Amino acid sequence: MTFRLRQIAVAVTDLEGALADAEAIFGASHPYEDSGVARYKLRNAVYRFGDTFLELLTPVAGDTTVGRLLARQEGDCGYMVILQTDRIEEARSRVAKAGIRVVDQLDRNGCGFTHLHPRDVGGTLLSIDYMSRWTQWEWGGPGWESHAAPACSIVAAEMHGPEPELMARRWSAVLGLPCSEHEGGWRIALDGGELLFLSDSERRGEGLRALAVLCAQPEAVLEQAAKRGRASPDGGIRLWGMTVRVLGPASKPPLHSAQTGE
The missing domain is CATH 3.10.180.10 (2,3-Dihydroxybiphenyl 1,2-Dioxygenase, domain 1)
Structure with missing residues (x-):
């Protein structure tokens, strides 16, 4: 699956x-x-x-x-x-x-x-x-394929909570996919993307707190964010109550690739 x-x-x-x-x-x-x-x-x-x-x-x-x-x-x-x-x-x-x-x-x-x-x-x-x-x-x-789109794609969603391991294991059980420890948190690999589970450092309770977006020209995206006052100190973007991490083509893909038919 x-x-x-x-x-x-x-x-x-x-x-x-x-x-x-x-x-x-x-x-x-x-x-x-x-x-x-x-x-x-x-x-x-x-x-x-x-x-x-x-x-x-x-x-x-x-x-x-x-x-x-x-x-x-x-x-x-x-x-x-x-x-x-x-x-x-x-x-x-x-x-x-x-x-x-x-x-x-x-x-x-x-x-x-x-x-x-x-x-x-x-x-x-x-x-x-x-x-x-x-x-x-x-x-x-209708016809979304014909519309111009940013040279970007969403490749990760990051959930935070007081018990990230427990949260990751619940998602793992529901999806039937393995979870593993990953850079201080937990990770579930998807086809072309990943789900990450980290500790709730902001003490806001469980929630979807961050996205990772892979962009062909990350510098241009970050420049526009800075112009609108949305750049965050960690090098990402602070938008819509979330952190948006901007990845470039040279970034190590945070994912594995599976094949599926139509």
Whole structure:
């Protein structure tokens, strides 16, 4: 069974400001507004980053899950990690056997998702998605392949918590993938990416705290971030309540590569 990191969702209080940062810093364009999120009382914008996707979302009404999360975190924060699998029935069977609660599920036109309760999995809301073709991505909007995209892709998601090993082992059990110690934390390798689990140094509780983005021209991205006052002292970018680590082509790939058919 293969999993890859396909989309990251981030909750923001100011959607227009968040879009402006994504477009100015990364050169993102053609945001897709998915009307399907209206049933959650949300508005969103989805950007293509190569064949991965960044989703920025905000509540449009009171008493929403995202609104409560923003209140607890006192501002913008990571919301969801979306993985694509080539064997959805096997993945769902493993979720059921592990006793993980499913908070939402959809199947339509050869694609779908399963959202897992963050308290059962740990770290953040996890969605396991499938498409009829491996290269397809319904949530990117019609014709997303024809839209220009930044020469960047999302290659890692980083969850923080008071017990990173326990969190990593829960994800490992749910996904059926091994976890291992890695640079002071824990790691699960994906197809073309990775999940990292680190100690909660900011004492904010469990959460999606950082992303790694592989860019063809990292210096240009960091320069634009500095112009918008988003550069962080550690050489990354501070955006949407998260740290965005910018990797260049010469960076050691934090991943392994598996092959899968369509």
